[in-house]
Amino acid sequence: xxxxxxxxxxxxxxxxxxxDWENIKKTTILTFVEEGGKTLSRYNGxxxxxxxxxxxxxxxxxxxxxxxxxxxxxxxxxxxxxxxDSAFMFELKSEQRDEIVSCIWDKQKRIIExxxxxxYREVAAKNxxxxxxxxxxxxxxEIKTLKDSIHNLEQKETENKQIIxxxxxxxxxxxxxxxxxxxxxxxxxxxxxxxxxxxxxxKRSGPDTIxxxxxxxxxxxxxxxxxxxxxxxxPHEQGNVICMNNTIILERLGLISPFNGPYDMIxxxxxxxxxxxxxx
Amino acid sequence: MMFIDLRNILKSxxxxxxxxxxxxxxxxxxxxxxxxxxxxxxxxxxxxxDDASKRYHDKLRYLGFRVIARESYDSVRQEQKEVDVAxxxxxxxxxxxxxxxxxIVVSGDRDFVPAIQHIQAAGKKVEVAAFSNSVGAVVRQSxxxxxxxxxxxxxxxxxxxxxxxxxxxxxxxx
Numbered sequence: 001x002x003x004x005x006x007x008x009x010x011x012x013x014x015x016x017x018x019x020d021w022e023n024i025k026k027t028t029i030l031t032f033v034e035e036g037g038k039t040l041s042r043y044n045g046x047x048x049x050x051x052x053x054x055x056x057x058x059x060x061x062x063x064x065x066x067x068x069x070x071x072x073x074x075x076x077x078x079x080x081x082x083x084x085d086s087a088f089m090f091e092l093k094s095e096q097r098d099e100i101v102s103c104i105w106d107k108q109k110r111i112i113e114x115x116x117x118x119x120y121r122e123v124a125a126k127n128x129x130x131x132x133x134x135x136x137x138x139x140x141x142e143i144k145t146l147k148d149s150i151h152n153l154e155q156k157e158t159e160n161k162q163i164i165x166x167x168x169x170x171x172x173x174x175x176x177x178x179x180x181x182x183x184x185x186x187x188x189x190x191x192x193x194x195x196x197x198x199x200x201x202x203k204r205s206g207p208d209t210i211x212x213x214x215x216x217x218x219x220x221x222x223x224x225x226x227x228x229x230x231x232x233x234x235p236h237e238q239g240n241v242i243c244m245n246n247t248i249i250l251e252r253l254g255l256i257s258p259f260n261g262p263y264d265m266i267x268x269x270x271x272x273x274x275x276x277x278x279x280x
Numbered sequence: 281m282m283f284i285d286l287r288n289i290l291k292s293x294x295x296x297x298x299x300x301x302x303x304x305x306x307x308x309x310x311x312x313x314x315x316x317x318x319x320x321x322x323x324x325x326x327x328x329x330d331d332a333s334k335r336y337h338d339k340l341r342y343l344g345f346r347v348i349a350r351e352s353y354d355s356v357r358q359e360q361k362e363v364d365v366a367x368x369x370x371x372x373x374x375x376x377x378x379x380x381x382x383x384i385v386v387s388g389d390r391d392f393v394p395a396i397q398h399i400q401a402a403g404k405k406v407e408v409a410a411f412s413n414s415v416g417a418v419v420r421q422s423x424x425x426x427x428x429x430x431x432x433x434x435x436x437x438x439x440x441x442x443x444x445x446x447x448x449x450x451x452x453x454x
Contacts, residue, residue: 208440222437223304226293226411226430231437240438251440252297273308273433 026067030078034060041078043068048076058083159242163218166244202267202278205247207254210265214276215246221275222248228256234275256280281380282306282318283371284345285387287360289429292388292411298435303343305434309384309409309427316380317346321367323360324349368395375399382407385423388415396422 011021030041030048039060041048048068050058058064058080066078082088089097105112202212219239223232233241233248241248257280270277284302293300306318320340325331337347348370352361371383372395383399385392388410396406396419408415408423411430420426 221304223301223433224298224435224437225433226296226435230431230433232433240436242439249439250437253437255297272311277433 023067026070027081028066028068029063029084030066031063032058032060043076046074046076048078051077051079054080162244163242167218200267200269200276202265202276203262204259204265205262207259208251209247209249211247213246215243215248218243220248222250224256229280231278231280232270232273232275233278234273281316281374282309282384282386283367284318284320285364285367285389286320286322288387288389288414292414296435298437301434301436302340302345305386308432318344319370320345320347321363322347322349323352323363326351364389364391368392371395372398375402375404380404384409386410388419390416390419393418393422
């Protein structure tokens with residue numbers, strides 16, 4: 001449907017007087033170009049110049065709904081009614097837009113279709129790439145987590161093996177030397193939790209190493225005060241510090257408290273903290 | 281009820297090569313008393329971004345802390361917004377509703393002084409716990425009791441091989 005057909009249809013549907021029809025016949029859509037230094041359009045091959053009132057309104061490259069003055073035979077003049085641009089398109093009602101789009105599609109399908117196809121391929125490829133990247137990074141993160149877990153478990157297994165070994169050694173030693181051991185009086189063990197004897201002796205045997213007979217559990221939590229004056233050692237089955245052969249090795253202990261040879265550390269059982277408190 | 285300003289308290293120990301054990305901190309500060317709730321206030325990165333603190337927050341939640349993380353971390357200026365006000369509001373609201381008798385505020389930030397005064401005006405006691413290097417005289421004086429955290433054994437020590445401890449993630453995101 002061209003512009004005149006559309007006008008004729010509206011004439012039928014809504015009814016128009018003859019004057020309207022005459023005006024509409026003068027109305028057409030023109031695209032202006034620069035030709036020989038002049039801005040003009042062509043209507044059936046006849047040049048259409050801008051009306052003098054519209055020389056500062058209509059420019060080359062623009063498309064306008066114009067009213068033409070056809071009084072001259074070899075050239076016409078055009079007055080702009082409405083510039084057709086994106087703003088004009090957006091102001092149209094959706095039905096009007098649909099009609100225009102449908103008209104364009106019918107006439108320009110051959111040109112538009114390959115452009116749309118290419119655009120669709122581009123968008124699809126981009127989406128696919130993005131989805132692939134997201135999936136890859138997700139799986140990589142999962143793999144990393146699993147590797148970390150495996151590493152931690154392997155480390156734990158090694159630690160537990162060492163603990164079991166140490167306990168076996170202890171058990172063997174006890175079996176061999178049962179008679180020589182002095183049993184702890186039941187009263188004291190009831191008063192002192194975790195089997196800690198009343199006389200606590202903790203020795204510093206190395207920069208990072210402390211030894212005590214009371215370190216008879218396999219795992220401990222060890223906490224240091226921020227002023228570096230106190231250490232509290234608490235037995236706990238999930239403790240992060242492993243004790244072997246009554247010996248605890250603590251990372252960076254030598255840094256916070258310099259070691260000048262073995263010595264007995266001042267220590268006591270602290271009911272408040274539920275563990276052995278050592279003063280540095 | 282305990283209110284922990286996480287960034288403030290961790291900032292005080294960021295030069296020390298040991299991790300702070302928040303669980304032990306809560307246990308030691310509460311002592312024999314009944315703990316109603318322990319709130320931890322922090323900021324977090326916007327949803328969808330790679331936020332290393334999320335794991336630490338999850339860990340704290342697993343330990344029983346109520347973590348309130350506001351999406352207000354300014355990564356350019358490296359500072360958090362809203363968190364202090366959120367914590368102050370929570371402290372005052374719980375006090376006015378009579379949810380606790382003693383508020384333990386773990387922060388040396390002077391911004392909390394007005395909130396502390398309002399809580400005290402509501403008939404509740406306020407204990408402040410902080411490291412001496414991050415607390416001023418005004419905060420100390422406003423509290424009914426002050427706990428010097430540097431004297432409490434709260435830093436996690438480990439074996440030289442550095443086995444995974446309960447809060448080892450702290451270093452990763454600080």
